[in-house]
Amino acid sequence: MFENLTERLSRTLKNISGRGRLTEDNIKETLREVRMALLEADVALPVVRDFVKQVKERAVGLEVSKSLTPGQEFIKLVQSELESVMGNANEALDLACTPPAVILMAGLQGAGKTTSVGKLAKFLKERHKKKVLVVSADVYRPAAIKQLETLAADIDVEFFPSTIEQKPIDIATAAIDHGRIKFFDVVIVDTAGRLHVDSEMMDEIIELHGAINPVETLFVVDAMTGQDAANTAKAFNDALPLTGVILTKVDGDARGGAALSVRHITGKPIKFLGMGEKTDALEPFHPERVASRILGMGDMLSLIEDIERNVDQEKAQKMAQKFKEKKSFDLEDFRDQLQQMKNMGGMSSLLTKLPGMSQLPANLQDQVNDREFLRMEAIINSMTPGERQRPDIIKGSRKKRIAMGSGVQVQEVNKLLKQFTQMQKMMKKMQKGGMRNMMRQMKGMMGGGGFPGM
Known part of the structure; x- marks a missing residue:
């Protein structure tokens, strides 16, 4: 981004x-x-x-x-x-009303609207402990209804069924009534998208908005369309009383024009950023943190929140205890570290949040590759528990078996074992308190392309 x-x-x-x-x-x-x-x-x-x-x-x-x-x-x-x-500060969703709070999602086709409904439902369920109901009022695309149903099952929130024979208003009002009877906190209504802004589409969504009176009307727009995203948002805002914007596909937008244009042109706040395909890839939009990232100063607050949310605290405590007792760092520990990194969005996501990483030489930035983590994890998974605990026993025939099981060449297994040995030495230096030596070791590993993921 x-x-x-x-x-x-x-x-x-x-x-x-x-x-x-x-x-x-x-x-x-x-x-x-x-x-x-x-x-x-x-x-x-x-x-x-x-x-x-x-x-x-x-x-x-x-x-x-x-x-x-x-x-x-x-x-x-x-x-x-x-x-x-x-926008100066993050503007959270305003759900202070008699339940259920109704959220209406609007936007063009292909902007990632239905996926955003799923992400938002998961966000509200996991981070705000809300009981969420989702419903699709897109009667023009049967696939959109099925997509939302599948997403709802994946994130374990309730889906209210609908068919293409029904009218959008009837679908939405029936879902809200169901939400009221079953004591849901939030009902999220997905609407039909079009390939461009047209009067028919606007008339339908204006009528739907008037019938259900949502507390939040969010416009979902593709960040990769740049300033066009802001212009489309303005067209919707002229017709509908939008309360905020969700920018999607931000992870694929190297320019950032949409994020800097939307608020100024529409007067409405960006409330969330869609940062990837996964259902948990939705971040609240904090202007001060994004400004810091743009200027290459990192975003430590978001990084800390990622760690708190994604790192397995029990495993982290066990690792800390092992470290304290000066026990050896094995491949099981190494795999846990790789998985924790993956849970936080991978090395590339982490680097964007660390201060000064934009100043890294281009050749080092280019070497950051999350696919390497997946390959390393596959190799470790192909080992027996005994091999993970005692990597020194992994010789010729074992290496061939591990390579075949993980779909890689023997050289890749050798490379992983070498990287692990470097990591093990670094951990021993840290246990002995030699932080300066450890930093020198890390620098050498990064410069030689030996650091995991680089």
Whole structure:
């Protein structure tokens, strides 16, 4: 997410960060570069124009904090303005009403609307402990109804059945009545999408909205369409009283134009980001965290939340105890670490949230490959419990069997064992308290392409 914009802005702002004083000339030059970076990221022109104007006005009368250089203060100012453009703070769903709270999902076909219904249902169920009912009022695509039913079964929330012979209003009102009788906290209504904005589609959803009076009307839009996403959202907002936006396919959007344009053009907050195909790949949108990521400063708060949510605390405690007692680190432990990493979205997701990772050399960034984790896990799974605990017994015939069982070459098994040996040495150094030695070891592993996933 935002790779192109982060790289361009980091390079531009790096040139000004060390300046002892800001002048009209160096601000002008930097702002020209910032403007080009935003336009290349497919941010809407009115947003770029207002952004640059605001930064320039604030920079001219800049009062510099004693702890910062003028250049650093300017970067802080750019970050503040990025946050402002995207909405300053996270705006959560407002579900404070007599249950069930009704959420209406709108959007174009192919934007990921039905998948987002499933993700949102799981989010509300797991993180907010809500009893959720989902229903499809898309009577034009039988596959959409079946898709939602399958998703509901996968995430273990109730699905209210509907057919293409029914009217959308009848489906939605029947689902809400069922939700009221069965004491559901939330009812999420999926609606029909079209390939473009048309009057027939708008009339139908306006009528549906009026009939069910939802507390939240969320517009689902594909981030990869750039500033078109903001323009489509505006067309919907002109017809419907939207309460927020869900940006999908953000993980495939290297530019970031949609995230920076939607709030400014529609006046409505982005409430969630869809970060992948999995049903748990939905993140609340925090403008301050996203601004920090855009400027290559990482997002430690989101990373901490990921760890708290996805790391198996029992396994982590066992690992800590093992570490404390100076017991050896084996391949079972190594596999657990790989699985925990996978649960947090993989190495590439983790790197986007670590400060300064955008400054890594391009050749190292290119080597980050989550498929490597899957291959390593498959190799370890092909071993016997005894082999995982005592890797030193894995010789010729065992290596061939493990390679065949995991669908790889013997060389891949050798590579994994070598990486594991390096990891084992690093853990021993940490147990002895040699943190400096351990950091040097890690640096050597990364530089040599030996670190897992690199």
